[in-house]
Each structure stands twice: as structure tokens, then as C-alpha cells.
Amino acid sequence: MTNSRHMFEGCTSLVEFSSDLSSVADSSYMFCGCTSLVEFSGDLSAVTDSNHMFYGCTSLPQSTKDKYL
DSSP states (O other), X not given: OOBOTTTTTTOSSOXXXXXXXXXXXXXXXXXXXXXXXXXXXXXXXTOSBOTTTTXXXXXXXXXXXXXXX
């Protein structure tokens, strides 16, 4: 998979996400509006577009967002 754009957008019951995303190039809006997301881990080394990836993720710590963007 190389495009995960909008994949989980608006998902309000997703609490944690951990996956190998090393082939993903476009993660734009992937978790946009996921208000219950509190933990994220993944390999984003191939991502070239992460526009608004965590926009509206009010429960995800800023330090996690900063780590991956």
C-alpha cells in the first residue's frame, strides 16, 4: 500500500495504532478527526506527504505528533 490518504479520517473509536507503514508515501488526512487516538507508532520513512495527518487528533500527545511529522 502506498496511499493511505483519508484511511481512518473521522474514526472516533480508534484508540491506538501500530503498523508497518514503510511503503506508504501519502498519509494525508490519515487520522484527521480521530479524537480518541492516544497512541501511534509506525515507520513513516517513505512518507512524502503527511498534510493534516493528525489534524483534530485532540487526544494524541503533541510530542507524538511532532515525532512523526
